[in-house]
Amino acid sequence: MKTTESPTEENLTSTPVEHLFNSLENLKPKEYNSNFSKAILKGVNFSGANLKGANLIRTNLAGANLRGANLSKSNLCEADLRGANLDGADLTDADLTNADLTGAIMPDGTIYQANKLKK
Numbered sequence: 543m544k545t546t547e548s549p550t551e552e553n554l555t556s557t558p559v560e561h562l563f564n565s566l567e568n569l570k571p572k573e574y575n576s577n578f579s580k581a582i583l584k585g586v587n588f589s590g591a592n593l594k595g596a597n598l599i600r601t602n603l604a605g606a607n608l609r610g611a612n613l614s615k616s617n618l619c620e621a622d623l624r625g626a627n628l629d630g631a632d633l634t635d636a637d638l639t640n641a642d643l644t645g646a647i648m649p650d651g652t653i654y655q656a657n658k659l660k661k
Contacts, residue, residue: 575593575594575595575596576593576595576596576597577596577597578596578597578598578601579597579598579599579600579601580599580600580601581601581602582601582602583601583602583603583606584602584603584604584605584606585604585605585606585607586603586606586607587606587607588606588607588608588611589607589608589609589610589611590609590610590611591608591611591612592611592612593611593612593613593616594612594613594614594615594616595614595615595616596613596616596617597616597617598613598616598617598618598621599617599618599619599620599621600619600620600621600622601618601621601622602621602622603621603622603623603626604622604623604624604625604626605624605625605626606623606626606627607626607627608626608627608628608631609627609628609629609630609631610629610630610631611628611631611632612631612632613628613631613632613633613636614632614633614634614635614636615634615635615636616633616636616637617636617637618636618637618638618641619637619638619639619640619641620639620640620641621638621641621642622641622642623641623642623643623646624642624643624644624645624646625644625645625646626643626646626647627646627647628646628647628648628649629647629648629649629651630649631649632649633649
């Protein structure tokens with residue numbers, strides 16, 4: 543049984559072109575899974591949506607329903623999340639730098655108010 547190996551300097555000339563392109567795919571820089579940067583999504587229903595790794599920089603999500611959404615590894619820098627429902631959302635490794643969370647329902651059910659959480 544013949545095994546396939548990754549292209550090396552020695553066997554590069556005998557490697558099928560298709561295999562070379564497949565190998566190069568792994569070298570591309572990671573891109574966002576979804577790009578909603580600067581979009582106006584006020585009041586959108588993303589309940590239970592998979593937005594893992596999404597680009598949501600400066601996105602207007604005021605009043606959005608993000609209940610149970612997967613926002614892990616998403617970039618929410620400067621996003622407008624005022625009054626958004628994030629109850630049960632996964633924010634693991636999400637970047638919320640300078641995001642406005644005023645009045646948002648947080649993943650644990652608390653309501654965010656400038657510098658304090660209210661239950």
